[in-house]
Every structure is written in structure tokens, then in C-alpha cells.
Amino acid sequence: MKNIVCAFIIIAFYSACKQGGNNTTATLPILGNREPVTKTVDGKQVTDTVYSTIPAFKFVNQYADTITGKSLDGKIYVADFFFTTCPSICPVMHRNMLNVYKEFKADDNFKIISHTIDPKYDTVPVLKKYADKLGISGNTWWLLHGTKEETYQIAKNYLVSVQEKNPQGEYIHDGYFILVDKQKRLRGTYDGTDPAQVTKLIADIKTLKTEPDQVAAK
Amino acid sequence: MKLAFVTGTVLLFIVAVVASCQSDEQVEFNRYYSGGSVLYLAHCQNCHGEKGEGLQSLIPPLTDSVFLKQNRLSLACYLKNGLKGKITIAGREFEGEMPAAADLSPIEVAKVLTYVTNSFGNKQGLINLQQVQADLKECK
Numbered sequence: 108m109k110n111i112v113c114a115f116i117i118i119a120f121y122s123a124c125k126q127g128g129n130n131t132t133a134t135l136p137i138l139g140n141r142e143p144v145t146k147t148v149d150g151k152q153v154t155d156t157v158y159s160t161i162p163a164f165k166f167v168n169q170y171a172d173t174i175t176g177k178s179l180d181g182k183i184y185v186a187d188f189f190f191t192t193c194p195s196i197c198p199v200m201h202r203n204m205l206n207v208y209k210e211f212k213a214d215d216n217f218k219i220i221s222h223t224i225d226p227k228y229d230t231v232p233v234l235k236k237y238a239d240k241l242g243i244s245g246n247t248w249w250l251l252h253g254t255k256e257e258t259y260q261i262a263k264n265y266l267v268s269v270q271e272k273n274p275q276g277e278y279i280h281d282g283y284f285i286l287v288d289k290q291k292r293l294r295g296t297y298d299g300t301d302p303a304q305v306t307k308l309i310a311d312i313k314t315l316k317t318e319p320d321q322v323a324a325k
Numbered sequence: 326m327k328l329a330f331v332t333g334t335v336l337l338f339i340v341a342v343v344a345s346c347q348s349d350e351q352v353e354f355n356r357y358y359s360g361g362s363v364l365y366l367a368h369c370q371n372c373h374g375e376k377g378e379g380l381q382s383l384i385p386p387l388t389d390s391v392f393l394k395q396n397r398l399s400l401a402c403y404l405k406n407g408l409k410g411k412i413t414i415a416g417r418e419f420e421g422e423m424p425a426a427a428d429l430s431p432i433e434v435a436k437v438l439t440y441v442t443n444s445f446g447n448k449q450g451l452i453n454l455q456q457v458q459a460d461l462k463e464c465k
């Protein structure tokens with residue numbers, strides 16, 4: 108009996124070691140709700156996990172081009188929420204986001220989208236001017252304009268909290284950067300006001316790009 | 326030997342006197358400066374950056390010593406009432422709006438200004454409470 112227990116412990120330790128060894132190729136978690144879906148395939152019950160994904164949307168970018176979910180097909184992207192007259196956390200968020208932009212702007216399969224939560228003031232020309240002043244050009248980083256309802260609705264899918272103006276006339280929003288993979292699944296959330304977390308985001312994007320799922324997806 | 330000891334003691338005494346003389350001003354400066362650094366972090370750094378570098382062409386840097394010197398008497402008003410319209414900083418034009426830091430008291434304004442005008446490559450000495458109070462009376 109004692110021998111069996113010993114053997115069991117040894118096996119347990121061994122398998123623990125083995126798992127540790129497998130972790131050398133890091134993978135990012137998949138965030139958001141998930142539900143098991145059981146289908147019958149060839150007479151057998153197969154259970155698959157369905158992850159929550161970003162649903163279809165339609166916004167306009169700083170060039171007045173229409174941007175939909177299709178525009179991001181086959182792209183890894185980072186999303187955030189801001190407004191151009193934001194006096195608090197936005198400048199620091201976009202100072203940090205510029206590092207992400209500089210790192211990946213040569214990559215056709217990478218995008219950044221920043222939704223304005225103040226569409227009334229942040230019209231397309233205002234967004235274009237902001238982009239110019241921020242020093243971003245080309246099609247790596249899109250500043251997206253849409254109705255308040257659409258923007259606030261899609262924020263929920265990114266697990267980001269945005270709210271109407273508070274009594275002081277300020278918009279309340281959090282400064283998260285959300286990493287989304289080519290299957291439109293959430294793979295990470297990072298505090299965009301913290302340079303260390305944004306450095307981690309850049310590292311995680313590099314990790315994500317090497318995942319077999321991401322390499323294969325077109 | 327005795328002479329050397331006496332000379333040494335006298336020298337030490339002189340040095341101590343000079344050092345403590347300096348420190349009165351220095352202590353006041355340090356008090357403003359360190360208080361200012363905390364206020365800067367809370368009120369200014371998000372936009373103007375940790376090193377006063379600003380943000381691209383959106384937010385001007387605080388490294389233009391010439392601008393800070395020329396506008397020294399207006400800085401308190403800029404902080405207290407905000408700043409709007411075109412300005413040229415370090416040879417570059419900026420247009421936007423700096424929100425008013427209306428919740429800062431005059432002493433806090435003095436501390437922040439002392440910090441900014443003595444950081445990021447600036448070295449313009451103390452801006453004290455009396456100075457700020459006088460400047461705020463002249464706000465346009």
C-alpha cells in the first residue's frame with residue numbers, strides 16, 4: 108500500500124514537472140464569457156467551447172473611411188476608448204500607445220483602434236487633426252467615430268467601462284488597452300496609463316503572433 | 326599641532342556658519358520644490374509627461390526655458406485660469422486648451438511653478454507665495 112502511495116506521489120511530481128516544461132512556449136489566455144456547445148458529430152457527442160467574440164460593427168475613421176469588423180479580419184488589434192479633449196488619462200494613454208504604434212506600424216496585420224466616447228465634439232475632422240498632431244499617419248492606427256449608443260455598446264464587448272458625463276461634466280472611462288486576436292477573441296487587458304503594462308502588451312502581441320491559430324488565420 | 330587644531334576648528338566653524346546661512350533659503354526652496362513635484366504628478370504629469378516632454382504636437386513641453394523666463398509673471402495665471410489659443414514653444418506652434426487648475430491654492434501654484442521652472446533643464450529659482458499672489462492680481 109505504502110509503495111502505491113509513493114509511486115503515486117512520484118508520478119504526481121513528475122507530471123507537475125512536465126507541465127512546467129511545456130509552459131516554455133507561453134500562450135495568452137482567452138478572456139470573456141465562454142460556453143460549452145455539445146454537438147453530435149458522426150453519432151458521437153462532441154463538446155466544444157465557444158468563446159465570446161467582438162460582434163460586427165460599423166464606424167468611421169479619421170479619414171472618413173467606413174471601418175467594419177471585416178476591416179479587422181485577419182488582424183491582431185488593440186482597442187481603447189478616449190476623447191480628444193480629455194484632460195486626465197488620455198494623453199498618458201496615447202503617449203504609451205505611441206510605443207505600441209511605433210513597434211508594429213510596419214506590420215500590415217496589426218491595427219490599433221481608438222473609439223471616441225465624445226462623438227459630438229470629436230467629429231471626423233477633429234479626429235484627423237488629433238491624429239496629425241499625435242504624429243500618426245497611414246492605416247495602422249484608426250480613430251473611430253460612431254454614435255454614442257454604438258460606441259458604448261461595443262465597449263461592453265471589450266469589457267471596458269464608459270459612462271455618460273458625470274455632474275461635473277466629465278466623462279468617466281477607464282484607460283484599458285484590449286488585445287484582440289484574429290478570431291476576434293479578447294486575449295488581454297492592460298492599464299494604458301502604466302508604461303510597464305504597455306511594455307507587457309508589446310511583448311504579448313509578439314507572443315500572440317507566434318500562436319499557430321494566429322499564423323494560420325487569414 | 327595646537328595651532329593646526331585651532332585653525333581646523335575655526336575653519337570648520339566658518340564652513341558650518343556659511344552652510345547654515347545658505348540652508349535657510351535652500352530649505353525654503355526645497356520645501357517648495359518637493360511639494361511641487363507631488364502636485365506636478367497629480368495635476369500636470371498626465372499631459373506634460375514625467376520629464377516635461379509634452380506629447381508630440383498636442384501638448385507643449387515644459388523645457389522651453391526662454392518661454393518660461395519671458396512669461397514668468399503670467400505663469401500663475403496660466404495655471405489658475407487655463408490657457409487657450411496659439412502659442413509658440415521651442416519654435417513649434419501649439420493650439421489647444423490647457424484646462425484651468427482652479428482648485429489649486431496660491432501656495433500650491435507657487436510650489437508647482439517652482440518645481441517646473443527648476444526641472445526639465447530649467448533653473449530659474451524660487452517662485453514664492455508672495456510672488457504668486459501679486460501675479461494673480463494681474464491676470465487678464
